[in-house]
Amino acid sequence: MTSGDATVETTVADYLSHIRVERGLAANTVAAYRRDLGRWVSFLAERGITDIAEVTPVEVDEFARTSSSQLAPASAARGVVAVRMLHAFAVEEQLITSNPAKDVAPPTPPQRLPKALGVDEVRRLLEAPDRDDVVGLRDAALLELLYGTGARVSEVCALDVDDATAAVGRDEPELRLFGKGGKERVVPLGSFACDAIDAYLVRARPALTKGRADPALLLNQYGRRLSRQSAWAVISRAATAAGLTGDISPHSLRHSFATHLLDGGADVRVVQELLGHASVATTQIYTLVTIEKLREVYLASHPRAL
Structure with missing residues (x-):
């Protein structure tokens, strides 16, 4: 497959197969990545982006901010990490030349203050x-x-x-x-x-x-x-x-x-x-x-x- 016919959806499917078969990740972990990347596919589709090569850091940053407003901090951070790993996989497979999520930091969870007694x-x-x-x-x-x-x-x-x-x-x-x-x-x-x-x-x-x-x-x-x-x-x-x-x-x-x-x-x-x-x-x-x-x-x- 070349970058010309590599859609986001097919790349996600290939990546999930890769982490399940070649890396041997646990079923629960693969399921979590599937949910996170499913949100990513839908997010991009709403913006008319289906080709993996069309994704830029702008979309990744917007996805991170949107996730922060809709999800728990840990879930939002995990989603950004999943997107970063997906695009790193796409670079390794020579579907894209650079990872648009490389410099987008996951949302930082709010710092939990220790509970002190009076x-x-x-x-x-x-x-x-x-x-x-x-x-x-x-x-x-x-x-x-x-x-x-x-x-x-x-x-x-x-x-x-x-x-x-x-x-x-x-x-x-x-x-x-x-x-x-x-x-x-x-x-x-x-x-x-x-x-x-x-x-x-x-x-x-x-x-x-x-x-x-x-x-x-x-x-x-x-x-x-x-x-x-x-x-x-x-x-x-x-x-x-x-x-x-x-x-x-x-x-x-x-x-x-x-x-x-x-x-x-x-x-x-x-x-x-x-x-x-x-x-x-x-x-x-x-x-x-x-x-x-x-x-x-x-x-x-x-x-x-x-």
Whole structure:
């Protein structure tokens, strides 16, 4: 087939056959490309374009903008990628000389801001466990550690008793955490977290050991290391007891830790180190949360904001 008789529709059919037979893509993936490229064929047909060689970047850009207004961000982006790959295939098959979609970027999905709890909501969550109860003391230690350090739940569950006693016993308490890839970082430990850990170690952990010699700091009811799943359940129970609604997770406390630090004037690079982010770009999403809060206060408070 030459470019003179290569229609968009026949090129799409050839491309779908190529990814199904030669590349061996999954049936669901091929079906998704078929839907996306079917929209592309219809879009071009409405503009009187049927020859693959007639397509220009103008049509691709318009298709991207139209998709953004009609579809979910991920679906719109996937459609543009499908068009780009179709025309790359057409170049390889020598049906066209250049890819008109090469420089058209897929729509960027809106940045999802982390859900941070308010300071009062965090206080209610942390005060929810019954500190006269063995399990409640353990739950309080978990919650205070998560919010007091901004640690990932996996990092807190991996702590051993020796880690905690070394941290609490310092004049200026600090805790060693091991993040993704085993990367170590040291974070300060506040007085509330220290008190919760100390109370747990003295009054609760001996009762939870069940005679076992497990080095883990946080134990479950069987005397074994508390799992991430059990930690989620602890937070869910505390959130219910505190009257909090919505999806409250261990990451909610991590998000809140970062947001409250930035609200209090902390430098984003300090927060980056505390969270153990490899790049400051990952941490900067929390600055958007703070800006949103500032905007809310501005709109509610300034006499000429509206």
